[in-house]
Amino acid sequence: MSDARDDIITVGLLSEGTHDPGTPPAGIRRAPTGVDGLATEHLIVNMGPQHPSTHGVLRMLVELDGEEILNAEVTLGYLHRGIEKLAEHRRFDALGTLMDRGDYVSGIMGETAVALAVERLMEIEVPRRARWIRVMMAEINRIATHLLWYGTMGLDTGAMGPFLYAMRDRESLLDILEAVSGARMMFNYVRPGGVVADLPAGIDTKIREFCDAFDTYVEEHDAILSGNEIFQARLKGIGVIDAEKALAFGLTGPNLRASGVDFDLRKKRPYDAYDEMEFDVPLGSTGDAMDRFSVRMEEMRQSSRIIRQCIEGMPEGEHTAKVPKVLKPPAGEVYTSVESARGEVGIHLVTDGGTSPYRMHYHGPSLYALQALEDLMPGHLIADGVVMIGSTDIMLGEVDR
Amino acid sequence: MALDRLTGENSLLFIKSEQLFDLARTNSLWYISFGIACCAIEGLMSASGPRFDFDRSGVFFRNSPRQADVMIVAGTVNVKMADTVRRLYEQMPEPKWVVAMGACASTGGPFREYPNVVMGVDKVIPVDVYVPGCPPRPESVQYAFIELRKKIKAKTEERLAARR
Numbered sequence: 001m002s003d004a005r006d007d008i009i010t011v012g013l014l015s016e017g018t019h020d021p022g023t024p025p026a027g028i029r030r031a032p033t034g035v036d037g038l039a040t041e042h043l044i045v046n047m048g049p050q051h052p053s054t055h056g057v058l059r060m061l062v063e064l065d066g067e068e069i070l071n072a073e074v075t076l077g078y079l080h081r082g083i084e085k086l087a088e089h090r091r092f093d094a095l096g097t098l099m100d101r102g103d104y105v106s107g108i109m110g111e112t113a114v115a116l117a118v119e120r121l122m123e124i125e126v127p128r129r130a131r132w133i134r135v136m137m138a139e140i141n142r143i144a145t146h147l148l149w150y151g152t153m154g155l156d157t158g159a160m161g162p163f164l165y166a167m168r169d170r171e172s173l174l175d176i177l178e179a180v181s182g183a184r185m186m187f188n189y190v191r192p193g194g195v196v197a198d199l200p201a202g203i204d205t206k207i208r209e210f211c212d213a214f215d216t217y218v219e220e221h222d223a224i225l226s227g228n229e230i231f232q233a234r235l236k237g238i239g240v241i242d243a244e245k246a247l248a249f250g251l252t253g254p255n256l257r258a259s260g261v262d263f264d265l266r267k268k269r270p271y272d273a274y275d276e277m278e279f280d281v282p283l284g285s286t287g288d289a290m291d292r293f294s295v296r297m298e299e300m301r302q303s304s305r306i307i308r309q310c311i312e313g314m315p316e317g318e319h320t321a322k323v324p325k326v327l328k329p330p331a332g333e334v335y336t337s338v339e340s341a342r343g344e345v346g347i348h349l350v351t352d353g354g355t356s357p358y359r360m361h362y363h364g365p366s367l368y369a370l371q372a373l374e375d376l377m378p379g380h381l382i383a384d385g386v387v388m389i390g391s392t393d394i395m396l397g398e399v400d401r
Numbered sequence: 402m403a404l405d406r407l408t409g410e411n412s413l414l415f416i417k418s419e420q421l422f423d424l425a426r427t428n429s430l431w432y433i434s435f436g437i438a439c440c441a442i443e444g445l446m447s448a449s450g451p452r453f454d455f456d457r458s459g460v461f462f463r464n465s466p467r468q469a470d471v472m473i474v475a476g477t478v479n480v481k482m483a484d485t486v487r488r489l490y491e492q493m494p495e496p497k498w499v500v501a502m503g504a505c506a507s508t509g510g511p512f513r514e515y516p517n518v519v520m521g522v523d524k525v526i527p528v529d530v531y532v533p534g535c536p537p538r539p540e541s542v543q544y545a546f547i548e549l550r551k552k553i554k555a556k557t558e559e560r561l562a563a564r565r
Contacts, residue, residue: 049485050435050466057437057482078482079438082515089514097511104439148442167450174447185439185536397438 042070045382049078055152055389056396058370062382069385072377074370079400087360092118092327093191095360099347100186102362103398105148108134108141108177109340111190114360116271116336117349118192121329129317130194131273136310137180137189138272138338139303140207143214144173145341146300147221149393153293154225156390157234162224169217172210179203192327194320204311211304211311218304222297226290235290239376239388242287249372252365253343255392258295259287265339276313277306289391296393328355342366342393364398419557426470426496427550433469434462435489438476440503440536445475453539460546466492471549473542474522477505477512483525490526498553500545501528504535511535 048059057078063071083098090098095118099110112134119126147166154162174184179200181189189196225231241251246259256263264281266274282298284291331353337346343365350359369392377385416424436445448455449462463469466489478486490499501522504510509520522528529552530545 049482050433050489056441078479078485079477080479080481081477081512081518086512086515101439101511105442148446151446164451167447168452171447171450171452184538185443 055394057400058389058394058396062377062385064382067381067383069377069380069382072374072385074374076370076400079396081401083401084360084362087357087362089356091355092329092357095357096188096190097186099362100188101397102401103340103342103345103364103366103395104185105395106141106145106341107185107187108138108190109338109345111188112138112272113336113338113340113345113347114349115190115192116338117334117347118327118329120334120336121332121349121351122192122323122327124193124321124323126194126272126321127318128273128315130319130321132310132314133195133199133319134190135273135277136207136307136314137177137187137195139306139310140173140176142303142341143300143307144170144177146296146303147173149296149341149390150221150225153390156386157225157231159225159228159231162221165217165221165224169214169221172213176203176207176210179206191320191323193323194318196320198319199314204314207307207311211308214304215301218297218300226293226297232290234384234387235293235391236288237286238289238380238384239373239391240286240288241372241376245372245375246287249375250368251343251372252368253339253341254292254295254299255343255365255369255372257281258284258291260285265337265344269337271336271338277309279303279306289387292391292393326355328353337363340365342369342395342398345398362398362401364395364401366394366396366398369394370399417561419561423554423557427553429459429461430471430498430546430549431461431463431469432471432473432500433466433489433493434464435466435472436475437478437482438505440475440506443475443536443539444473444502444532444542448539448542453543455539455543455546458543458546466490467494469493470496471498471500471546472526473500473502474506474526474528475502475536477510478519478522478525479517480519481517483519486522487525496553498529498549499526500530500532500542500549502532502542502545503537504533507531507533 043064045062045064047062049057059075059078061073062069083102087095087098095114096111099114100107103110147170151163151166177187178184180203181187241259243259243261246256246261260283262281262283267281279302282295284295329351331351333350335346335348337344346363348361349357352358373388373392376388434445447453472490501507505512506522509518512518513520519525530549532541532545534541
């Protein structure tokens with residue numbers, strides 16, 4: 001072992017400080033030989049928390065034999081800011097502000113989850129118009145989330161162009177969201193009892209214009225990446241999660257559906273107005289990265305379909321039910337879940353009759369996808385590991401909370 | 402300093418070397434792509450997208466701290482993250498500047514009650530420009546860079562005035 005090699009392995013990567021590269025640190029298994037039958041020295045590489053392709057502040061310790069990953073260990077907690085604990089000191093109508101900042105790209109879905117929980121506890125009947133507005137805004141937000149994923153997926157596989165096209169479309173969606181809710185990202189729009197404000201005048205033309213343009217653009221998006229031979233080669237057969245494994249890891253959302261399991265909360269446990277909507281749930285077959293890509297692309301088309309139905313059939317009426325200024329649900333316990341862009345976002349709310357929750361548990365789908373990643377990575381090349389992180393669409397704000 | 406009018410044939414330009422450096426520095430403020438939380442989507446991703454396009458004012462992202470001039474602290478810094486933030490800052494070459502983007506990086510924001518959250522990134526590294534908002538719009542970050550340029554130039558002017 002030369003001195004130089006020693007430096008590479010030990011400088012700041014492991015908390016133990018210097019260690020003998022011959023003996024692996026605790027928790028890292030060492031494979032006997034490399035892929036090619038040659039025994040080479042293993043290298044432990046630190047990815048993150050500052051790394052352009054870890055989608056936030058994910059930190060991974062990756063043990064490499066040449067370019068092959070032998071072992072991956074995820075370190076969490078770089079964005080832990082106590083959302084669950086802080087919720088115990090927020091009023092019930094302000095819980096949405098915390099949910100916005102949990103999964104910060106798809107805020108409307110998180111807000112809906114917490115609003116549904118409070119409504120069920122207080123037995124509030126939500127007006128039909130409010131439920132339709134919620135569905136429409138959630139689907140607009142879903143497209144915005146998937147577009148961001150699409151852009152970063154391109155960046156992860158080395159394509160800069162798709163990101164720019166995706167951001168162009170995302171900006172028009174954010175314009176709509178801003179016109180309706182007043183904010184580009186932290187909406188706090190869905191409140192217990194309905195939504196905070198009615199739709200502004202003329203928004204339907206704006207949304208219709210977007211849908212018309214997007215139906216063309218989404219085909220372009222799909223063609224740019226999935227029509228590319230290099231992109232296909234990078235994604236096909238990478239990170240295969242079969243149905244059994246997906247269920248065992250507790251995956252939800254597009255990651256689960258890519259493995260061929262037909263489970264969509266919008267169909268299976270309809271909330272808001274999803275039982276009145278007509279849409280298909282795309283399914284994958286093999287559960288590799290390409291399937292996860294195709295499922296999300298198809299979901300964007302279906303979301304556009306739902307948005308159109310919402311504009312055409314938007315019912316008249318109140319945008320919110322009559323709710324007291326200070327919400328005081330009776331003591332009890334409730335679990336509600338919504339289908340967010342990443343999977344099942346669940347809220348387990350325990351109340352003691354006060355003005356703030358006794359305990360709020362936030363069940364986010366990204367944490368489970370991250371667990372699966374750790375299991376998937378060994379045996380792949382390091383460049384494919386990046387593709388796997390991208391294809392499972394993890395959101396670290398939701399993982400660390 | 403209208404450079405375009407001075408760069409004709411046979412033209413000479415007299416400029417203090419410090420001012421020349423400032424000219425270069427203020428027009429290529431490269432930031433490190435280090436997104437921590439929500440603000441990263443607005444301040445780093447939307448910012449490099451086609452609508453806001455920070456690239457046109459010379460503000461572009463670099464993936465390595467060794468190539469960066471500016472660090473946009475975009476998000477909540479907690480105790481575990483604070484070490485990393487300081488280490489990344491120390492890895493950046495001089496001269497370097499810091500933009501604290503959003504309420505969290507400025508003061509702890511909506512999470513300030515939680516003991517794990519650092520009450521503003523200025524407890525860890527020196528900050529040049531604070532941007533209010535939760536999250537601030539990309540335009541606000543653009544404005545922060547305009548202010549940063551003014552600050553860089555003002556420092557040189559101050560130094561030159563003291564020497565006169």
